[in-house]
Amino acid sequence: xxxxxxxxxxxxxVFTPVTTRKIMLAVIIALLPATGYGIxxxxxxxxxxxxxxxxxxxxxxxxxxxxxxxxxxVGDLSAVVTGLLLALVLPPSTPIWMAVLGAVFAIVxxxxxFGGLGANPFNPALVGRAFxxxxxxxxxTTWNKPFSAIADAVTTxxxxxxxxxxASLAEVAKSVGAADSGGxxxxxxxxxxxxxxxxxxxxxxCLGAAFLLAVGVIQWIIPVAVLGxxxxxxxxxxxxxLFSLLSGGVVFGAFFMATDYASSPLTPVGKAIYGVGxxxxxxxxxKLGGFPEGVTYAIxxxxxxxxxxxxxxxxxxxxxPPKKSAAKEAVK
Numbered sequence: 001x002x003x004x005x006x007x008x009x010x011x012x013x014v015f016t017p018v019t020t021r022k023i024m025l026a027v028i029i030a031l032l033p034a035t036g037y038g039i040x041x042x043x044x045x046x047x048x049x050x051x052x053x054x055x056x057x058x059x060x061x062x063x064x065x066x067x068x069x070x071x072x073x074v075g076d077l078s079a080v081v082t083g084l085l086l087a088l089v090l091p092p093s094t095p096i097w098m099a100v101l102g103a104v105f106a107i108v109x110x111x112x113x114f115g116g117l118g119a120n121p122f123n124p125a126l127v128g129r130a131f132x133x134x135x136x137x138x139x140x141t142t143w144n145k146p147f148s149a150i151a152d153a154v155t156t157x158x159x160x161x162x163x164x165x166x167a168s169l170a171e172v173a174k175s176v177g178a179a180d181s182g183g184x185x186x187x188x189x190x191x192x193x194x195x196x197x198x199x200x201x202x203x204x205x206c207l208g209a210a211f212l213l214a215v216g217v218i219q220w221i222i223p224v225a226v227l228g229x230x231x232x233x234x235x236x237x238x239x240x241x242l243f244s245l246l247s248g249g250v251v252f253g254a255f256f257m258a259t260d261y262a263s264s265p266l267t268p269v270g271k272a273i274y275g276v277g278x279x280x281x282x283x284x285x286x287k288l289g290g291f292p293e294g295v296t297y298a299i300x301x302x303x304x305x306x307x308x309x310x311x312x313x314x315x316x317x318x319x320x321p322p323k324k325s326a327a328k329e330a331v332k
Contacts, residue, residue, distance in 0.1 A: 020117070024077035026217045030208035031084055031256070037204050038197040041146040042092035046197055050087040052096045056103035057083030064112050078117045082106055085125035085256060088198025089249060089296070090132070093144050098136055102128040122303045123260045126296050133296070141291075143194040156194045159184075159247045164292035169243065188246035199249040209255035218259040221268060225275020226254035226282075233283035250282055253295040263303040270309035277302045 039046045061079040065072060083103050090099055106128030111120045133140045145156045157165070162172045173184035176193050187193065191201025199205070212218045227245060234244035245251065258264060258278055265274050278298045285294025 020076045020078065023217055024081050026212060026215055027081050027256070028077065028084065030211045030217075031081075031088065031198070033204035033207050034088060034198040034201060034252070035084065037191060037201050038088065038092070041192070041200060042144065042197065046092045048096060049090065049092065049094060049099055049197065050084065053087040053090075053099045053103045054080055054083035056100040057086070057107050060104040060107040061112065064108050065116075070116070073116060076117060079107060082111070082124045082128075086128045088252070089125065089129050089196045089257075091140060091143055092197050093142055094132075094139060098132060098139060102132040105131045118262050120262050121306070122300055123257055123263050126257055126300055129296055130300060145194055146192055146200070158195050158292070159188065159193060159243075160286070160292040163243070163247075164286075169240065172243075185242060185246060188243075196249055196252075199252045202246055202251050205252050205255065212255070218255065219271070221271040222258050222264060222275045223254040225272050226258055226278045227251065229276040229279025230254075230282050231279075233280050234286070237283050237287045239283070239287060244283070244286070248286075248293045249295045253299055254278075257295070258299050258302075263306055265306050265309040267310060267312060269312050270306070273309055273312070274302050274306060277305065 035050060039050070057079040058074055062072065062074050065074075083106075086103055086106055087099065090102070106124040109131075110122055110124040110127035111117065114120045129140075143156055143158050143161070156175070159172050159176065162175060163169075167175075169181050169184060173180060173187075176184060176187045178184040178187045189202045191203065193200055209218070209223065213220060227250065230250050231241035231245055235241040254275075258275065265271050278295075281298035281301055282294045285298060286292060
């Protein structure tokens with residue numbers, strides 16, 4: 001489907017229920033490869049985590065809108081998308097009750113308190129993750145080895161954690177079973193490493209993103225700006241740009257989080273600045289912050305600036321402001 005059929009060029013984003021459902025269904029389809037691979041890596045616990053967050057998000061929207069006597073909107077599938085996105089950015093070992101709490105917070109506080117779908121100034125799934133990270137930092141920074149039972153508590157450090165602790169790329173390569181840096185990059189791209197549930201395989205994330213680009217659900221400006229600026233600023237700050245792109249959640253965030261309609265700018269210039277700002281903040285947080293990852297807070301900060309970026313306008317070539325009439329000048 002052409003992009004112009006799904007994406008609007010004016011603000012605010014207003015979609016019919018049918019169009020909204022189609023968009024959300026497309027996002028769900030695009031997330032299935034990364035979701036299935038995460039379940040393959042971490043087993044039944046990961047599947048339960050996904051089901052719990054989706055169910056909690058849907059139930060929270062139903063109950064909240066019933067309580068305030070608002071129209072039921074669960075059929076647009078946006079709550080399903082929020083719950084699924086939240087699950088994919090959580091550690092696989094996140095307790096179910098904690099993930100449910102995060103999903104309820106994402107729907108009720110970050111979405112419904114602002115008026116529902118399209119009125120939320122921040123990405124709801126990332127607000128839910130940020131809430132859990134602030135409330136339960138230990139659980140949200142505990143990572144499990146792929147193909148090991150979560151119940152066995154076989155924990156490890158993510159590649160980003162290892163680099164933050166001063167490990168060399170050779171040591172990081174060894175931790176994922178690669179012989180050298182080339183093997184490390186390939187392993188990170190294909191995906192067999194510790195991390196959030198849905199961020200392991202860059203290949204599958206890109207496959208889902210390609211589908212969204214092809215059907216016009218997302219545009220290329222924001223993801224390209226995010227990834228390009230992350231690589232550039234990582235290099236300028238003395239970090240390995242390729243490793244910065246392939247590790248952590250920057251690719252997942254660029255395609256599936258930063259492109260949220262309601263919380264991202266509408267104009268091409270605004271989108272470009274927004275994406276560059278996210279990349280800059282990701283690199284700064286990774287370099288100077290206490291956490292090894294910075295994608296969540298980078299996107300949320302730029303969500304806050306999004307309305308201001310929408311006010312930027314490019315002056316049309318050859319356009320001359322109309323002269324004021326003599327009657328108006330006389331009134332003054």
